Amino acid sequence: MYTQCRGCGEVFVIEVDHLTHARGHVRCNLCGTVFDGLETLSAEKPHEDEDLLLHDFDNAPPLLTQAYHSMLVADTVEEELEEPVVPGFVTEVAVPDDVPFVAEKVNKEQQPSGSNWAWTVMSLVMMVGLLWQAKAAIGTGQLKLPDGELKDTVCTYVSCQSDQQKVDLDAISLVSRNIRPHPGRDNTLIISASMINGNKDNLEFPALEIKLSDLNGQIVAMRRFVASEYVPSDVLRSGFVSNTLIPVTLEIVSPGDNAVAFEIGFVQP
Numbered sequence: 001m002y003t004q005c006r007g008c009g010e011v012f013v014i015e016v017d018h019l020t021h022a023r024g025h026v027r028c029n030l031c032g033t034v035f036d037g038l039e040t041l042s043a044e045k046p047h048e049d050e051d052l053l054l055h056d057f058d059n060a061p062p063l064l065t066q067a068y069h070s071m072l073v074a075d076t077v078e079e080e081l082e083e084p085v086v087p088g089f090v091t092e093v094a095v096p097d098d099v100p101f102v103a104e105k106v107n108k109e110q111q112p113s114g115s116n117w118a119w120t121v122m123s124l125v126m127m128v129g130l131l132w133q134a135k136a137a138i139g140t141g142q143l144k145l146p147d148g149e150l151k152d153t154v155c156t157y158v159s160c161q162s163d164q165q166k167v168d169l170d171a172i173s174l175v176s177r178n179i180r181p182h183p184g185r186d187n188t189l190i191i192s193a194s195m196i197n198g199n200k201d202n203l204e205f206p207a208l209e210i211k212l213s214d215l216n217g218q219i220v221a222m223r224r225f226v227a228s229e230y231v232p233s234d235v236l237r238s239g240f241v242s243n244t245l246i247p248v249t250l251e252i253v254s255p256g257d258n259a260v261a262f263e264i265g266f267v268q269p
Contacts, residue, residue, distance in 0.1 A: 007033030171199030221255035
């Protein structure tokens, strides 16, 4: 049998014996409302989002004409002296004296939603995108892995960027150098130099370190230039070709009249 809570409208399943034992009154285990379960008692399961019909109790009660007399009077008296049977779905401690809880809640069937497939596909796409970005970052060297078994395992499946080889600075020679004031800018110096690479294994250009000093040999200014700042882009793409003269032209701000000497050195990039 089915009955509906008058408070929250939830539909519950209940046994007729339990309803008879509670004299028709029950309590909703969701909102705690005590209501007459007979008002919406029905033998048919309601459809989705459909309320049970309220029974009309305003009509005159039916006239009873058939009386029942039990022949087992002694057995009847003995049964009345016994304690009433408590339904098996509740306990004497949890159940109030006058109203029991409803036995079972009707579980409404949930309609399968196609959005679950969409979320699954989107999650897979995002995971593939993250893996692709991680692979690209490892390949370009933007993401560095610590040395160990993890790096060795990952590099067997992903092409990791090899550690940059150091430039052989001793194989690089400074052929010429010159410093002069800039003809079109005030407080600006032009440094001209040329260098040559004597080691064919030197593929990277070194960084240039310019030092300006005074008469006492004290450094008054220093500036470091990376390859992209003093080498043309087309020459940089070709690499540091051995036995080829590479001209260098730099513009720096003049530190003042105290700078009377300069020095050009090569450092690791």
